């Protein structure tokens with residue numbers, strides 16, 4: 614089968630198409646023909662070895678010193694089950710599914726095997742493969758941090774980077790919990806985030822919001838534009854600053870310090886839970902969540918998709934179509 618392989622860190626030009634062995638489903642696994650996948654900020658960061666501040670050495674130890682240890686990127690996909698291993702009960706060949714291998718990656722390929730008890734769910738009817746393939750990276754991250762930050766009904770929540778894959782999911786999930794959401798984004802994305810449920814929108818290019826002392830219960834930071842020191846005064850007592858694009862200073866700040874009035878810093882990788890995939894599918898089917906897809910690229914144009922994601926300016930997610938029918 615055809616796969617996109619990255620054996621050294623660098624620009625989008627390091628990506629190569631290669632023929633790799635077709636995966637065979639083991640007992641308890643399904644093999645899925647990938648109809649669509651995504652290029653996420655995570656794929657872009659890893660390819661470029663553009664790790665958060667102070668995390669370069671740790672990240673290279675985890676992901677590979679000279680080049681990525683897992684050469685096939687892609688954290689999420691949607692497709693059709695084409696083969697099943699022994700003892701599989703939940704799925705049958707022909708089922709339309711969405712899946713989130715997450716940090717294990719390997720989705721920028723024509724086929725991917727997943728354990729039937731793993732991060733996989735039936736694709737909601739009426740949701741295109743392209744949209745289903747872009748739901749989990751931002752959605753699962755948002756589900757994790759919304760829970761850890763204990764976003765509650767009536768709480769005041771600030772979301773910095775509300776127009777990205779993670780931010781657009783956070784806005785919707787926080788609104789669904791009954792929080793009052795203020796979204797920070799550029800003027801071109803104001804209508805998008807209002808449409809997702811934000812009550813107030815701040816254009817970061819024209820408005821300094823760092824003076825809103827004690828205004829928020831929770832701040833989600835998905836860009837890395839606000840330091841912990843600047844964020845803590847914006848929180849009410851016992852408020853939470855969630856540094857999703859955290860560098861080492863934010864990680865160290867999670868340890869806590871006296872004089873913060875119970876204000877906490879939350880940072881670190883989101884926990885990927887298999888049940889998130891079903892939860893996200895159910896939320897879409899129930900009209901509580903809608904995937905935001907910025908644009909689609911053909912599989913052959915995946916390097917161009919990487920170049921676009923590298924800009925850090927995408928709205929929601931970028932889908933890669935392995936089959937043109939995935940768009941519908």
Ligand SMILES: NC(=O)c1ccc[n+]([C@@H]2O[C@H](COP(=O)([O-])OP(=O)(O)OC[C@H]3O[C@@H](n4cnc5c(N)ncnc54)[C@H](OP(=O)(O)O)[C@@H]3O)[C@@H](O)[C@H]2O)c1
Nearest residue numbers: 654754774776777778779799835838858881882883926927
């Ligand atoms: N901790 C974890 O487990 C975890 C998991 C997933 C992702 N992440 C990290 O979370 C971050 C966000 O990921 P993503 O996929 O959502 O990114 P993304 O889709 O690339 O989103 C970036 C968005 O932020 C906006 N933006 C840029 N500068 C801004 C600013 N100063 N203020 C407000 N908005 C701004 C951009 O639009 P404009 O340029 O038009 O403003 C764009 O829509 C990444 O650093 C990623 O690595 C962490």
